Amino acid sequence: MRSRFLRSAFRGFWAWQAAGPARRHVSCGSLPLEELFARGGPLRTFLERQVRSEVQLPVRRPELVAVAKLLNEKEQELQETGHLLHDENEDLRKLAESEITSCQKEIAQLKHQIILLLVPSEETDENDLILEATAGVGGQEATLFTAEIFDMYQQYAAFKRWHFETLEYFPSEIGGLRHASASIGGSEAYKHMKFEGGVHRVQRVPKTEKQGRIHTSTMTVAILPQPTEINLVINPKDLRIDTKRASGAGGQHVNTTDSAVRIVHLPTGRRKRMRRKRSIP
Secondary structure (H helix, E strand, C coil): CHHHHHHHHHHHHHHHHHCHHHHHCCCCCCHHHHHHCCCCCHHHHHHHHHHHCCCCCCCCHHHHHHHHHHHHHHHHHHHHHHHHHHCCCHHHHHHHHHHHHHHHHHHHHHHHHHHHHHCCCCHHHHCCEEEEEEECCCCHHHHHHHHHHHHHHHHHHHHCCCEEEEEEEEECCCCCEEEEEEEEECCCHHHHHHHHCEEEEEEECCCCCCCCCCEEEEEEEEEEECCCCCCCCCCHHHEEEEEEECCCCCCHHHHHCEEEEEEEECCCCEEEEEECCCCCC
8 A cells, every 4th residue: 555655656756856947836736746645545645644643654754744734734724715815805815816826835845845755765875975977979979968967966066065076087088078986975965866877868959060950969877875884793603714735745845834725604605715836936
């Protein structure tokens, strides 16, 4: 039940994301989002149940319940204000229209916030990350596009007050970028950047085009979480250490000196061998 409406929530959220900045502030949400929060729907039923009950959830329940309560209050306020649109006083009607517009925007923001709170967190959300940008198809225009994307991420990191360190940078002949990698660290850096990975495409008239034709260029972005430091403890009882000696002619040193060692980790079966050779010039 919960997984089904969560999938519907994600589809509605990404539909809102794809609508672009222009549509986000025009109305109180796209049609899929309105259907998702419809009265009697699975998501609405789930939120109402959590507001009334004390059942623990694997998501950030205190924030979710608080936002759900605020959503109910704003929707009730919107409904009550809507009756004033039919009032005989013109000034009161104008005031009601202004309040309704403001209330609709707040309701849309609350719905989007609820969907974000329903998205489960990952263990690596708090980790730092390695970003790699590589030019794809499109020739020199692809390298210019890659340079713009890499600069955009650098400026975004500065806006978020993250640490940004360029590890590799291979420019092209005309000022573009063939490949680059950077280390980004900061509060919830991987959480905000993990969905940036993949192929990015641009369609435009490039600077290298003489006849004004539109070209398609691509570049790829890889987002890799940096592992956190771990305290690895190996029990000596889990190790089997075997030593070997060379045999044959060569004097007493050959038969009495350990020249090879093999370590076996018994629980996993992993092995490591090392051998040292002696040579006479």
